[in-house]
Amino acid sequence: MCFFSFAASKPKKILLITGGCCHDYAFQSKAIMDAVSAVVDAEWTVKNEGGNGTSAKIDLYEDENWARPYDLVIHNECFADTKDSTYIRKITSAHAKGVNAIFLHCALHTYRSAEIDDWRQLIGMTSKRHDHQSRYPVTMVSSGKLTKGVQNTWLSPKDELYVIEKIGPKAEVLAVSKSEKDGREYPVAWTNKYGKAKIFGMSFGHGNETFTDANFIRLLQNAAHWLCK
Ligand SMILES: [Zn+2]
Secondary structure: OOOOOOOOOOOOOEEEEEEEEOOOOOHHHHHHHHHHHHOOOOOEEEOOOOOOOOOOOOOOHOOOOOOOOOOEEEEEOOOOOOOOOHHHHHHHHHHHOOOOOEEHHHHOOOOOOOOOHHHHHHEEEEEEEEEEEEEEEEEEEEOOHHHOOOEEEEEEEEEEEEEEEEEEEEEEEEEEEEEEOOOEEEEEEEEEEOOOOEEEEOOOOOOOHHHHOOOHHHHHHHHHHHOOO
16 A cells, blocks of 8 residues: 555555675665655565675576566666576566566666666666765756655765666656766666556665665655555
């Protein structure tokens, strides 16, 4: 049940997929669940599988209907070197049928080594590298419902700015930040459409401090509320 639904409605089933390299997934998973549970009556399933390396294939996707039970899937995993096309298409094709999703930080670099573009088309952004860790200035460039309660400009906690090479044709950018290296602006929050699915993405999320940042958390909550409707 989303926040404004009738109390008798069933909880929304949310799947959080996490694990892999480089981040504190135990901390981040709790922060994600606490934030989203404040605005959505959620029944959680957490899959933290595949170890802490950069390459893994998890059992979940062996069933082609893996996503069917869920109202929303949150991807916060980090497996940059997994590149098996058949495996990746089991994930993307399940979303295309209409399972909405949120992608955070290293999920953008997951399957980065793959030759096929399906994962990048699902997310709506292509990124293969990031700038150094810093506190980055964020400017909101949309005033829609997803930005409600978010400051128009804010400074991120220390995080990595993902360099976006390509913005998908159905992506709508919500927020941008500026590289200290090349002076260019890159999307840091956006929406996308993929098949029948609605998508929300944010490229910040490296350090635990980001998961305590009021603007980051509010964007995540707004997105979860929207995608659970
Ligand atoms: Zn990171």
